Amino acid sequence: xxxxxxxxxPPGPPRRRDAGRPRGAAVxxxxxxxxxxxxxxxxxxxxxxxxxxxxxxVNKTSVYRRWPTREALVAAAMEGxxxxxxxxxxxxxxxxxxxxLAAPIAELAxxxxxxxLLRAALSTTASGDxxxxxSRRVGAPAESVxxxxxxxxxxxxxxxxxxxxxxxxxxxGAIIHRVLLERAAPTGEWLxxxxxxxxRGISATKPQP
Amino acid sequence: xxxxxxxxxPPGPPRRRDAGRPRGAAVxxxxxxxxxxxxxxxxxxxxxxxxxxxxxxVNKTSVYRRWPTREALVAAAMEGxxxxxxxxxxxxxxxxxxxxLAAPIAELAxxxxxxxLLRAALSTTASGDxxxxxSRRVGAPAESVxxxxxxxxxxxxxxxxxxxxxxxxxxxGAIIHRVLLERAAPTGEWLxxxxxxxxRGISATKPQP
Amino acid sequence: xxxxxxxxxPPGPPRRRDAGRPRGAAVxxxxxxxxxxxxxxxxxxxxxxxxxxxxxxVNKTSVYRRWPTREALVAAAMEGxxxxxxxxxxxxxxxxxxxxLAAPIAELAxxxxxxxLLRAALSTTASGDxxxxxSRRVGAPAESVxxxxxxxxxxxxxxxxxxxxxxxxxxxGAIIHRVLLERAAPTGEWLxxxxxxxxRGISATKPQP
Amino acid sequence: xxxxxxxxxPPGPPRRRDAGRPRGAAVxxxxxxxxxxxxxxxxxxxxxxxxxxxxxxVNKTSVYRRWPTREALVAAAMEGxxxxxxxxxxxxxxxxxxxxLAAPIAELAxxxxxxxLLRAALSTTASGDxxxxxSRRVGAPAESVxxxxxxxxxxxxxxxxxxxxxxxxxxxGAIIHRVLLERAAPTGEWLxxxxxxxxRGISATKPQP
DNA sequence: TGATAACCGAGACGGTACGTCACGTCTTTAA
DNA sequence: TTAAAGACGTGACGTACCGTCTCGGTTATCA
Numbered sequence: 001x002x003x004x005x006x007x008x009x010p011p012g013p014p015r016r017r018d019a020g021r022p023r024g025a026a027v028x029x030x031x032x033x034x035x036x037x038x039x040x041x042x043x044x045x046x047x048x049x050x051x052x053x054x055x056x057x058v059n060k061t062s063v064y065r066r067w068p069t070r071e072a073l074v075a076a077a078m079e080g081x082x083x084x085x086x087x088x089x090x091x092x093x094x095x096x097x098x099x100x101l102a103a104p105i106a107e108l109a110x111x112x113x114x115x116x117l118l119r120a121a122l123s124t125t126a127s128g129d130x131x132x133x134x135s136r137r138v139g140a141p142a143e144s145v146x147x148x149x150x151x152x153x154x155x156x157x158x159x160x161x162x163x164x165x166x167x168x169x170x171x172x173g174a175i176i177h178r179v180l181l182e183r184a185a186p187t188g189e190w191l192x193x194x195x196x197x198x199x200r201g202i203s204a205t206k207p208q209p
Numbered sequence: 210x211x212x213x214x215x216x217x218x219p220p221g222p223p224r225r226r227d228a229g230r231p232r233g234a235a236v237x238x239x240x241x242x243x244x245x246x247x248x249x250x251x252x253x254x255x256x257x258x259x260x261x262x263x264x265x266x267v268n269k270t271s272v273y274r275r276w277p278t279r280e281a282l283v284a285a286a287m288e289g290x291x292x293x294x295x296x297x298x299x300x301x302x303x304x305x306x307x308x309x310l311a312a313p314i315a316e317l318a319x320x321x322x323x324x325x326l327l328r329a330a331l332s333t334t335a336s337g338d339x340x341x342x343x344s345r346r347v348g349a350p351a352e353s354v355x356x357x358x359x360x361x362x363x364x365x366x367x368x369x370x371x372x373x374x375x376x377x378x379x380x381x382g383a384i385i386h387r388v389l390l391e392r393a394a395p396t397g398e399w400l401x402x403x404x405x406x407x408x409r410g411i412s413a414t415k416p417q418p
Numbered sequence: 419x420x421x422x423x424x425x426x427x428p429p430g431p432p433r434r435r436d437a438g439r440p441r442g443a444a445v446x447x448x449x450x451x452x453x454x455x456x457x458x459x460x461x462x463x464x465x466x467x468x469x470x471x472x473x474x475x476v477n478k479t480s481v482y483r484r485w486p487t488r489e490a491l492v493a494a495a496m497e498g499x500x501x502x503x504x505x506x507x508x509x510x511x512x513x514x515x516x517x518x519l520a521a522p523i524a525e526l527a528x529x530x531x532x533x534x535l536l537r538a539a540l541s542t543t544a545s546g547d548x549x550x551x552x553s554r555r556v557g558a559p560a561e562s563v564x565x566x567x568x569x570x571x572x573x574x575x576x577x578x579x580x581x582x583x584x585x586x587x588x589x590x591g592a593i594i595h596r597v598l599l600e601r602a603a604p605t606g607e608w609l610x611x612x613x614x615x616x617x618r619g620i621s622a623t624k625p626q627p
Numbered sequence: 628x629x630x631x632x633x634x635x636x637p638p639g640p641p642r643r644r645d646a647g648r649p650r651g652a653a654v655x656x657x658x659x660x661x662x663x664x665x666x667x668x669x670x671x672x673x674x675x676x677x678x679x680x681x682x683x684x685v686n687k688t689s690v691y692r693r694w695p696t697r698e699a700l701v702a703a704a705m706e707g708x709x710x711x712x713x714x715x716x717x718x719x720x721x722x723x724x725x726x727x728l729a730a731p732i733a734e735l736a737x738x739x740x741x742x743x744l745l746r747a748a749l750s751t752t753a754s755g756d757x758x759x760x761x762s763r764r765v766g767a768p769a770e771s772v773x774x775x776x777x778x779x780x781x782x783x784x785x786x787x788x789x790x791x792x793x794x795x796x797x798x799x800g801a802i803i804h805r806v807l808l809e810r811a812a813p814t815g816e817w818l819x820x821x822x823x824x825x826x827r828g829i830s831a832t833k834p835q836p
Numbered sequence: 837t838g839a840t841a842a843c844c845g846a847g848a849c850g851g852t853a854c855g856t857c858a859c860g861t862c863t864t865t866a867a
Numbered sequence: 868t869t870a871a872a873g874a875c876g877t878g879a880c881g882t883a884c885c886g887t888c889t890c891g892g893t894t895a896t897c898a
Contacts, residue, residue: 058870059872061873122328122331122385123252162402181381201405228846228891229847229848229890231847232847232848257879268849270849271849274848274849440874445875462672478854479874479877540803588821590804592800594803615829616828651843676886686845
C-alpha cells in the first residue's frame with residue numbers, strides 16, 4: 001500500500017500555509033505509510049520510531065503526539081488491513097462457512113504486511129494494542145464463530161461435544177504455523193486440504209462433498 | 210622440480226584444540242540460567258545481553274565469547290527444554306501416536322519458559338538460530354511424522370490424500386494459537402478435544418474410540 | 419536558457435540556525451570543569467570521556483554532542499586559560515618585551531592546569547585540536563614576535579642574523595623543560611636568569627642593565 | 628621464650644637460584660623491536676601491549692613476564708637509543724663543548740624514534756620509568772654540565788651568576804620546542820644559531836668566534 | 837639422568853572505556 | 868495548537884585492551 005503525499009512545499013523560505021489549517025492528516029498518513037514499510041523491512045522488533053519518523057520526513061515529536069507507544073503505532077498502521085473480517089458469512093454449508101472464514105485470513109497471511117502483523121501480535125509479551133487488534137480480528141469475532149456453529153448444528157452437521165472456538169482456532173492456528181514456522185505461502189490448494197481436515201474433524205457423520 | 214605449497218596449511222605450528230584456559234562451566238551455566246529468567250521476565254525482544262550478564266554476575270565479554278548473537282544465546286538456553294522430542298512414538302494406534310506427539314509440545318507450552326521459546330521462534334524475522342531450534346523440535350522431525358503416517362496407513366487408519374505434515378502441523382498450530390493468542394493453558398481436556406478433531410479429520414472412516 | 423541548480427542548496431526548506439532546544443550552558447560548564455579536574459588528576463592520556471561525564475553528572479551523549487573527540491574536548495577546556503596572550507607588549511626595551519612575553523607563559527606553567535595543557539599539547543601525535551590551541555597561544559603569535567624584533571632592531575638592540583622566532587622559541591622551550599622535565603616551578607628568580615641569558619644571546623653589543 | 632621468624636627463609640625446600648628454563652632472548656628482542664615500530668606508528672599513548680605482542684608474534688604473557696607496565700616496556704625499548712650520551716665532552720672551547728652536548732640530542736630528535744621518546748617522556752604524568760630514562764639521559768648528566776661550566780669558568784668564558792643547569796636546559800628545551808611544537812627538524816644550521824644564542828647568553832664578554 | 841622449575845603459547849576472565857544508536861521527555865521557536 | 872528541531876538522561880550495543888589467571892606442553896639446569 002503506497003501513499004502519495006503531494007509535494008506542495010514551496011522552495012523559498014516564506015512557507016505560506018493556510019493559516020489555522022492543521023496539516024495533521026498528511027502527517028498521520030505519511031507516518032502510517034512509513035510504519036508499514038518499516039514493518040515489512042525490519043519486522044516488529046527492529047522497528048524504531050526514530051527511523052519511521054525519518055522515513056516519513058516528519059518529526060519524532062509528531063509521532064509521539066499521536067501514538068504514545070510503539071505498540072499503538074503499529075496497531076494503528078494495521079487497522080486498515082483488517083476491515084473485511086467483520087462480516088459473518090452464511091454460505092449455506094459448513095464447508096462454505098469455514099472456507100469463508102479462513103480465506104480472508106489466509107489472504108492476509110499471504111501478504112508481507114499481514115505476516116508482519118501476525119508476527120507482531122504473537123511476539124509481544126504484554127497483551128498490548130497489537131495483540132488486541134490481532135486478537136479482535138484474526139481471532140475471529142465470537143459472534144461469527146457461534147453463529148456458524150449454530151447454523152451447522154441446525155443442519156445436523158456439527159458433531160456433539162465439539163467446542164466451536166476450538167475448531168475455528170485450530171483453523172487459524174494452522175495458518176499461523178504455515179506462514180510463520182514453515183514460512184510457506186497458504187495457497188488455495190493447501191487451504192482446501194486444511195478445511196477438509198477440520199471439516200471432517202467436527203462433522204457429525206460424513207461431510208457432503 | 211616443483212614446489213607445491215598446500216594452500217590450507219597454516220604457516221606456524223598446528224593449533225592445538227585444547228589450548229588455553231578452558232571455559233568455565235559455572236559461567237556458562239549461570240548465563241543460561243539468567244537467560245531463562247530474563248526471557249520469562251521481558252520476553253525475547255526486550256532481552257538484553259547486558260542485563261543477562263549482570264544477572265549472571267558475569268562479564269559481558271564472557272557472554273559474547275560463547276555466543277556471538279542474542280539469537281544464539283537464546284537458542285542455547287532453550288536447547289535443554291527440548292530434549293524429549295526426539296523419540297518417535299509408536300503406541301499402536303493413530304490416536305495414541307498423535308497424542309504422544311502432541312503431549313510433550315503441549316507440556317512445553319504450559320511452562321512460561323516454553324511460551325517464551327515459542328514466542329521467540331515466531332517473532333524473529335530472519336530464520337535465525339532460535340527459529341532453527343524451535344523448528345527442529347516443535348516442528349516435529351520429519352521422520353516421526355512420516356512414520357506415524359506410514360503405520361496408520363498400514364493399519365488402514367489414514368485417509369488417502371491427506372498430507373501427513375499438514376495434519377501434524379495443524380495440531381501444533383492449534384497449540385500455538387492456544388497459548389500465544391488465546392493466552393490460555395493447553396490443559397489435558399483441551400488437548401483431548403484437539404486430538405479428537407484432528408484424528409477424525411485424517412481418519413479413513415470412523416475412528417475407533 | 420539554462421537552468422542552473424546551485425549545488426549547495428538543500429532540498430527541503432532551509433534549516434534554521436536556532437531551531438530546537440538550545441544547549442544548556444550548565445551542562446557545558448559542568449563538563450569543562452570536570453575536564454580540568456580530570457586533566458590534573460590523570461593527565462591527557464588517561465582522561466576518559468566516560469569519567470568526565472560521570473564527574474560532571476552529565477550524560478556521555480551530551481559530551482559527544484558538543485565535542486566530537488577527546489582532543490576537541492580538552493582543547494575547549496583549555497581555551498579559557500589562554501585569553502591573556504593576545505596582547506603584543508611594547509615596554510620600550512627589549513628586556514621588557516621579552517619579559518612581558520615570557521611572564522604570562524611562565525605564570526600559566528606554574529598552575530597545574532597549565533602544566534596539563536602543555537603536556538597535552540606535546541603528547542599528541544597528530545597535530546590535533548589541542549596542539550592547535552597550544553601552538554596558537556603558547557607558540558606566541560607571529561606578529562608579536564616580529565614586532566618585538568622590529569622595535570628592537572630600530573633601537574639597535576637586535577643583533578644581525580638572529581632569527582626572531584628562534585629566540586622566542588628558545589625562551590618558551592626553556593620554560594617547557596623547566597616544568598615538564600625538571601618538574602620545577604618557573605619562579606620569578608629563575609625567569610630573570612632565563613631572560614638574561616636569552617637577552618644577551620640576541621643583543622647587538624652589551625645589553626643595558 | 629621468643630619466637631623468631633627468619634624473614635627470608637622460605638617454608639618449603641630451598642629455592643634453587645637459577646632453576647627452570649631461561650627467558651628466550653629471541654622473544655625479548657622481537658618485543659622490543661615491535662615496540663619501536665608501534666611507537667613510531669601510534670605514539671606513546673595509543674601503544675597497546677596487545678598489539679605489540681601480536682606484531683612480535685609473541686604471547687601477551689611473555690611480555691608481562693618481563694616488563695610489568697607499559698612504561699617499563701617503552702623505557703626498555705628506548706634504552707638502546709641513548710647509549711652515546713654518557714660521554715662528557717671536552718673540546719677545549721665552550722662553544723665546542725656546548726655543541727658536543729647539543730649535537731647528539733639534536734640527532735636523536737631528528738629520528739622518529741627519538742621524537743617518540745621525547746614525547747613519551749613529556750606526556751607521562753607520574754615520573755615513571757620513561758620519564759626516568761629520558762631525564763637521566765636527555766636531561767644531561769649533572770657531572771657533564773658542571774664540568775663543562777667549570778672548564779669554561781677556568782678559561783674565563785663563563786659569566787658570573789649564570790646557573791650551569793639553566794644554560795644547558797635552555798639548550799635542550801629549545802630542541803624540544805623545535806621538534807615537538809614546531810614539528811620541524813633540528814638541522815645543523817638551526818643548531819648553529821641556537822648554540823650561538825646560548826653561548827653569547829652565558830659568555831663573560833664577547834665570545835671568541 | 838632425571839626431577840623440577842620456569843618459560844611459552846593460548847585463551848578465559850572480570851574490568852573499563854570506546855563511540856553510536858534509539859528511546860521517550862523536554863524546551864524552544866515559528867507558523 | 869501543531870510543527871519542526873534538537874537537547875537531554877538513560878540504557879544497550881558490540882569491540883578493544885587491560886592485567887591476571889589457568890591450562891598444556893617444552894626446555895634448561897641442577898641434584
